[in-house]
Amino acid sequence: MSAIAPFRTFAATLLLTSVAANAEPTVEYHDHEILHTIGVAPSAANIESDIQTLVDFGTRHTLSETESDTRGIGAARRWIKAEFERISAECGGCLEVYFQSDVISDERRIPDPVDVVSVIAIQRGTTDPGRYVIMSGDIDSRVTDVMDFTSDSPGANDNASGVAGTLEAARVLTKYQFNGSIVYAALAGEEQGLFGGQIMATNALADGWRIVGVLNNDMIGNIEGINGVINNTTARIFAEGTRMLETPQEARLRRFTGGEVDSPSRNLARYIDWIADRYIPNLDTMVIYRLDRFRRGGHHRPFNDLGFPGIRIMETNEHYDRQHQDIRIEDGRAYGDTIDGVDFDYAAKLTGLNASSLASLSWAPSPPTGVTISGAVQPSTTLAWNAVDKTTNPHLKGYKIYWRYTDAPQWQFSRFVGDVTEATLENVVIDNYFFGVASVSKDGYESPVVFPGAAGAFLPDPEAE
Structure with missing residues (x-):
């Protein structure tokens, strides 16, 4: 078990409602002059x-x-x-x-x-x-x-x-x-x-x-x-x-x-x-x-x-x-x-x-590491990740989950989930989308989206070393 696991056990888990079936794709972002x-x-x-x-x-x-x-x-x-x-x-x-x-x-x-x-x-x-x-x-x-x-x-x-x-x-x-x-x-x-x-x-x-x-x-x-x-x-x-x-x-x-x-x-x-x-x-x-x-x-x-x-x-x-x-x-x-x-x-x-x-x-803050995903044969999808080091990223506000249809070229949906290390999208079925997590600064700058697992990792997972 990684050192982060006990922290995740007690970390706040956010439950998010699904996007309405006919809703227009939307990604929320902060515009920087x-x-x-x-x-x-x-x-x-x-x-x-x-x-x-x-x-x-x-x-x-x-x-x-x-x-x-x-x-x-x-x-x-x-x-x-x-x-x-x-x-x-x-x-x-x-x-x-x-x-x-x-x-x-x-x-x-x-x-x-x-x-x-x-x-x-x-x-x-x-x-x-x-x-x-x-x-x-x-x-x-x-x-x-x-x-x-x-x-x-x-x-x-x-x-x-x-x-x-x-x-x-x-x-x-x-x-x-x-x-x-x-x-x-x-x-x-x-x-x-x-x-x-x-x-x-x-x-x-x-x-x-x-x-x-x-x-x-x-x-x-x-x-x-x-x-x-x-x-x-x-x-x-x-x-x-x-x-x-x-x-x-x-x-x-x-x-x-x-x-x-x-x-x-x-x-x-x-x-x-x-x-x-x-x-x-x-x-x-x-x-x-x-x-x-x-x-x-x-x-x-x-x-x-x-x-x-x-x-x-x-x-x-x-x-x-x-x-x-x-x-x-x-x-x-x-x-x-x-x-x-x-x-x-x-x-x-x-x-x-x-x-x-x-x-x-x-x-932007450093991209999150150790991103994982679960939700097989469930009506919801859960993502978890390691907390970004706040010593080097004192401007961190929290994290944002992104998802999109699997044939879409760009991320279509997003939700800011706060300064947590785990979040669940209720009634968003894992089979129908691709998912990722980005770090967000207090003034709205975001890291790139990190796809779960080794396939999408930007930086090595320090918890795995």
């Missing part, structure tokens, strides 16, 4: 300037020049670090800025050992600094031949846009203080094999980081698709289904209880989708039930591989003539990832989505 402000705060002009600076380094290929101050990956990463340090100086040193690196050799794309160097900036939380949310973009660029490290490779959209968005989010969010920590990461080695993300995820695991979400931004500036569609009002959020580290025993249980579409990454994606609906003007996000684009990858994957929740945010309509291409005109058709293909207002909009999401996640 500050998230509206943060959502529109990113500057398109700042993003344009940062993308131009990165483009002007000529190439940022992982194997490119490191000694020059004007060309290559070395100059680019030093400039990014200096820019984070300048942002930190403006907030009184609120960022911890450092290079993170490892020597990588890969027979496919890094034939000789290379120091893969990322730039990390941490804005420490005030009450729960060991809990992290991460926004990332990729430093490196490439042309048609992935091994060509000398040709000009501007990488304006892929992925100077993601790095510029990360820098701009730092400018916006360092004006505030948060309960949890926010990490701004410019990751290296993506095109050669996702190495920057692997290095960071491995270090985070070794250092015991409690990561609630990784928001990987890879191509957030293009609005004109190769399919002819021009659209600046939509974006995609890619999120994996079942966890990479799921055990055979967990998979067998999931077969009978569900959870295929309720991994922490999926519920992180739902959270960000809600932020878009509530706080970002003229933006609709599409949650895609896939790790990434078909048979492709991004820097959130190394975090997913180690069990951390992570998603990819990007444009809806890609233009493949502007990705991984030598700069050229061929049969009257322009190829290459040049800055004229970037819409800076759109990049600022997606940066606002990131910033509002990071703020909400960091102001």
